[in-house]
Amino acid sequence: MKTYKVLLVDDDEDDYILTKDIFNEIPQRENYKLSWINNYEEAINAMLKSHYDIYLVDYRLGKYTGLDLLNEAIKSNVDEPIIILTGKGDSKVDEEALEIGAADYLVKDKIDPFTIERSIRYAVKHRLSLKALRDSEKKFRIIFERSKEPFLIIDSLGTIKDINNAGLAFFGYTKEEMLTINSNNLFRNGQDGVRFSEIMDGKGAINDFETEFKSGNNSFRKVSISAFLQIDQHATEELYYCIIHDITDLKKVDKEYINAEKAALIERIAKSLANEITNPLSNINLSIEQLKSEIKPDKEDAKVYIDIIQSNFERINLLISDFITSTQSIDLNIQARSLNILLDESLEQLSKELNQNNITLNKNFNQTDLFVDVDYDKMVNTFYHIIENAIAAKSSKITIEVIYENESAIVFIKDNGEGIDTQNQEKIFEPFFTTKQKNMGLGLTNAQKNILNHRGKLLVDSAKNEGTTFKIILPISNQSTLWD
Numbered sequence: 001m002k003t004y005k006v007l008l009v010d011d012d013e014d015d016y017i018l019t020k021d022i023f024n025e026i027p028q029r030e031n032y033k034l035s036w037i038n039n040y041e042e043a044i045n046a047m048l049k050s051h052y053d054i055y056l057v058d059y060r061l062g063k064y065t066g067l068d069l070l071n072e073a074i075k076s077n078v079d080e081p082i083i084i085l086t087g088k089g090d091s092k093v094d095e096e097a098l099e100i101g102a103a104d105y106l107v108k109d110k111i112d113p114f115t116i117e118r119s120i121r122y123a124v125k126h127r128l129s130l131k132a133l134r135d136s137e138k139k140f141r142i143i144f145e146r147s148k149e150p151f152l153i154i155d156s157l158g159t160i161k162d163i164n165n166a167g168l169a170f171f172g173y174t175k176e177e178m179l180t181i182n183s184n185n186l187f188r189n190g191q192d193g194v195r196f197s198e199i200m201d202g203k204g205a206i207n208d209f210e211t212e213f214k215s216g217n218n219s220f221r222k223v224s225i226s227a228f229l230q231i232d233q234h235a236t237e238e239l240y241y242c243i244i245h246d247i248t249d250l251k252k253v254d255k256e257y258i259n260a261e262k263a264a265l266i267e268r269i270a271k272s273l274a275n276e277i278t279n280p281l282s283n284i285n286l287s288i289e290q291l292k293s294e295i296k297p298d299k300e301d302a303k304v305y306i307d308i309i310q311s312n313f314e315r316i317n318l319l320i321s322d323f324i325t326s327t328q329s330i331d332l333n334i335q336a337r338s339l340n341i342l343l344d345e346s347l348e349q350l351s352k353e354l355n356q357n358n359i360t361l362n363k364n365f366n367q368t369d370l371f372v373d374v375d376y377d378k379m380v381n382t383f384y385h386i387i388e389n390a391i392a393a394k395s396s397k398i399t400i401e402v403i404y405e406n407e408s409a410i411v412f413i414k415d416n417g418e419g420i421d422t423q424n425q426e427k428i429f430e431p432f433f434t435t436k437q438k439n440m441g442l443g444l445t446n447a448q449k450n451i452l453n454h455r456g457k458l459l460v461d462s463a464k465n466e467g468t469t470f471k472i473i474l475p476i477s478n479q480s481t482l483w484d
Contacts, residue, residue, distance in 0.1 A: 081123035172216030346383035393417025
């Protein structure tokens with residue numbers, strides 16, 4: 001066992017002799033080596049140089065007190081434990097000593113070999129525990145500050161206690177602003193916040209809790225939260241340590257992959273059904289024409305029924321043709337085209353609908369006209385369908401913004417209409433899915449296919465009664481410099 005060097009700080013030599021006698025009676029006295037200093041100045045000098053493992057400090061030190069020495073030692077970051085020796089009836093002194101940072105206190109008249117040995121052992125173990133805790137906190141603080149992922153510390157009521165720099169960048173607030181926000185208000189869906197708290201209260205930890213957070217600029221990000229509960233050493237406060245993983249881009253990639261797989265599957269199904277459907281339709285059409293030629297002029301009722309059959313045949317035939325066309329890969333006539341002209345052409349074709357619905361149109365095009373390699377008709381048709389969708393959503397305002405970013409032209413088409421339910425957002429690009437009457441549900445399907453065929457991306461962000469934003473990303477034309 002290690003031999004502990006103990007320093008007694010006491011201005012009374014008689015007390016030192018008595019203390020030495022007590023140490024000699026400790027059963028394992030060879031584990032303790034007692035030294036003595038009788039003044040404040042030498043004591044603080046010894047403490048600052050860490051000459052001893054533990055200090056026994058008498059409350060009365062001439063013109064100073066043991067609390068003065070304790071205060072000075074704490075301020076100077078003395079790491080070794082300090083035990084204060086007090087007289088009878090000094091309970092206030094004892095409490096103050098513990099509040100300042102003393103490891104323990106002993107009443108001088110009640111000191112015996114077992115009491116002092118137990119107090120020293122406790123103080124040393126406590127000091128080692130605190131050192132391990134401080135080292136752990138120091139390591140955690142380094143990880144906390146340097147982490148590239150947002151790190152949030154909150155209490156059980158949602159009060160934000162701390163946040164790292166990555167978290168501030170993620171949410172777009174200053175630290176002062178974040179500390180005034182309740183974490184429950186960060187959830188886009190309030191029920192997710194309730195569910196998160198219930199799981200943490202019940203289990204004390206959670207992994208990969210997926211939700212959406214909103215930031216200071218009112219944008220939304222999909223996240224996965226991993227968190228654990230920590231109770232402080234005094235059991236007075238429960239803290240949730242939350243690591244936030246931004247999975248927005250990952251979800252977009254997954255969604256694009258699923259949409260591409262879905263489109264390929266639909267195309268295979270459409271091709272296999274094309275002959276199976278069109279051949280019977282052709283036979284039906286020939287039969288209708290034959291019946292019309294054989295019906296006598298006076299059979300007016302029969303003619304009416306034949307016309308109804310033919311009208312519905314034509315509708316079914318058009319529906320099947322549009323479906324097959326929407327799934328087929330068609331050769332594109334690619335040329336460098338002005339993005340502003342493409343959008344203006346789409347808006348011109350919809351000018352009547354925009355006026356009839358009293359829709360305010362805001363255009364915020366890039367100052368430098370951007371050129372993209374596209375099939376003119378296909379891309380005009382794409383913008384047409386997306387803007388038409390905004391009109392159908394009962395919008396009063398539509399904003400079209402064009403920006404240049406990362407070698408790409410990005411078009412935002414924003415409306416303030418009805419928005420799209422979360423459960424429907426995964427379906428809006430599926431053939432024949434529509435929530436509008438007299439709509440075949442192929443407009444957005446064709447729009448997405450056209451964007452993908454142009455090596456672009458079509459993203460949507462929407463919420464019920466909060467409007468919808470379509471984001472179209474297209475590669476900039478290599479020939480764009482020729483047009484400048």
